[in-house]
Amino acid sequence: MTSDPALLGFMRPEGRPGCRHHILVLPSVVCSTLVSEQIAKGSDGISFVHQNGCGHIGDDVNQTERAFIGVATNPNIAGTLVVSLGCETIQGSRIAERLEALGASVRLVGLQSSGGSEEAVRDGIGLVGDLINERPEPDRTLVPPKDLVLGVDARVGNPHAVSLIDRAVDAAATVVLATEPGEASGPWALADKIILGDRPDSGLNCVVDSGHGSQHHVGLAAAGAQVIISYPEPGRTPFGFVSCPVISVASGGRLHTAIQGDFDFGPDTPTEDVWDGIASVFSGSATVAERLGSAEFLVPRRRRST
C-alpha cells in the first residue's frame, strides 16, 4: 500500500479545510466587474470578469446565484466582498444576505448606493481590509486525506482520469466530477449526482448539467473542491479558475505539445506523481495557471439573455 503525501491547509471555523486563503471580490453583475477588478488590485483580494448577473430568465437566475454562492462558500475563500451595481437581476444585496446566513464573512458595496465607481473602489478596498482583519491567514496545519475534496474535469472514460479517481477514492478523499453532456460510464455512471451549488457526499460525486469546457470548474468549486485537476481534450486548452488551483494534464496531441508550457503535467505522467502533485499544490505550490494569473469563472448558462 502506498502512503499518502501530507496535505497542509487552512482550518476553517465551519470545519472544511481550505488550500488557499483568498478574499473574493465578487461582482454580482457584469456592470460591476471593472470596479471589482480595481478593488482586488488595490487590496489583497482576488476577482474575475464575467458576463452574467442581468437579463437572465428562468433557471439562469437561480443557477447563477447558486454558482456565486457556491464559489463564495468554497473553503478556499476566507471572506467575500460582494460588489453590486444596484439595479441588476441577480441582486448583490441578496447574495450578501444569503452568504451571511450561511455563516460566511461578507461585506457589500454598491456602485449606485456609494456615489459611483471611484467611491465604490475606495470603499471596497477598505472593506477588503476589514475582511482580512476579521479572518487573518492562519498557519497551515495537517489535513487528513478524507478532508480533501478533489474536483476532476475530464471527458467520460479518460483512462488517466479514471486511474487518478481510483487513487483518490482509495485515499478516502471526496471526489467531484464534471464533464461534457452525454453518456456516462465507469466512475461517471457510479457517482452520486449533484447539481450546481450542492455539497457532495463523501466518496464519488458528479455535477450534472455543468455546462461546457471551463464552465465545469464553477460546478466543481461550488461543490467545495479545494483543488481541481483538469484533463483538457486534445484540441482544447487548459484554464485556471479564480479561487481554486487548477492542475492541467496534457494529452499527447499536437496542440498540447505545442502549448506544453501552459500545462502542469505531461501526457504520460504516472498517476502516483500526479497524486503527489495534488498534495504539493494543495499545500501551497502554485500551478501554472496561478502563476499566469489565470482567473476564469464561466457560469454555465441555460438560456439566451433577455
Next chain:
Amino acid sequence: MTPRLMLFERSDGRWGTRNHVLVLPLLAAASRVTTVLAEQNSGVVSVVHDWENIPGDPDADRIRRVLVGTATNPNVGAVLMVGLDESDAWFADQAKETGQRVAFVALADSGGSLGAIDVGSDLLIGIASAAAEDSRVDAPLSGLCLGLECGASDAFSGITANPALGIASDMLTERGGTSFLAEITELIGAERLLAARAISPEVADDIMEVVHRFEQDLASAGVDLRGSQPAPGNIAGGLTTLEEKSLGAAMKGGAGPIVGVLEYGEQPSARGLHIMDTPGHDIESVTGMVTAGANIIGFTTGRGTPTGSPVAPTIKISSNTDVATRLPGLIDFDAGVITDGVETLEAVGRQVFEYLIEVANGRRTAAETLGSREFAFARLDPNWDG
C-alpha cells in the same frame, strides 16, 4: 449651422471617432495573454470574453461575426489578434479584407501563453506605430453611426433622456448619419408604433417579425420574460410593466423613418435609422451595435451605470438630475433638466446632438475615464447538447 466634425478616415469608407489599438483574444484561453499585453502596453485596449470555440457550439458563427466586426470597427486603427493555432488566422484574413491593420499570434506557435506574450509585445509595437500615423480630418455627418442604448432605466427615462436622445438621433439621420435602435425585449409592446414608421411595407413586416420572433422564442422555452423585465432597479425607479418600459425605451429612436431591420451585429447597407435584434442586456446589446460599425454610443440611464465599450465612446445621459448629482463620475450629460423646468425637450435634444459631435471629435466620456470596456456576446443557445 453644422458643427465641424473631425474623424479618422478608414479605407473601407467608414469613419472612426477614436483610433484604438485593440488586443483581441479570439477565444477565452487567450484572454490571459491579451490582458497581460494590455497591462504592459499603455494606450492599447483589450477585452475579456468567455467563448471557448468548443466544437458543436451552435452560436459559433454569430460569435465569429462579433469578433471580426469588433476588430474592424472604424474606431480601431489596428488590431492584434491572439488565437489558438493557425486555423485562427482565418479571423486575421477576414479583418485584413476590410483594409484593417492586423497582426496575429497563436498560442500554439509560441509554446503557450508566455511565449505568445513575448511575440505579441513585438507585434504590438509594430502595429501601434503604424496606427499612430493616422490623424483626424474633416468628416461628413454621414460618418457617424450612433448606437442607442438604455440601461438601469427609471420612470423618467421615457420622458427626458430617451426622447432627448431620440431628437439627437433624428437630427443625425436627417443629415445622412446612421442610428441603431436595439434591445428587442425593450421594444415589445411598441412594435406597431415602430412599424408605422417603416419606409416600406417590407420593413414594417420585418419590424413586427423581429419582435414577435423574440417573444416566441422565449415563450417556446416556457419562461416568462416578465421574470427579468422590468429589472429590480427599473421597478425601484417607478416602472411598472414591460410595456411601459418599452414605450419609454422606443423613444430613443426618435420619430423619423426606419429604413431596415438588422440581425445581431449585421452591418447596414444603407444609412438612416435601423432596428437591430439584440437582447436588452446592455453589454450584449452594445457589443452587437459596435460589431455592426457603431462608432459612438448614446446610453441613457435613470439609476446610473458605469459600463462602456472597448472601442466606442459611450455617452451616459441621465434621466433625472438626482442621479447626475449623486453619481457624477458616471454621467456625461443630464437630461433631467427637462422635468426640472430648466430647459425644453427640444433644446436638450439639440444639446445632446452637439454633445455627440464633441465626443466624436475626441472629448472623453465618463466611461472612457473610468476605463469601462465591457464586452459580451448575445448567444441564442448557450446550453447545447453534445
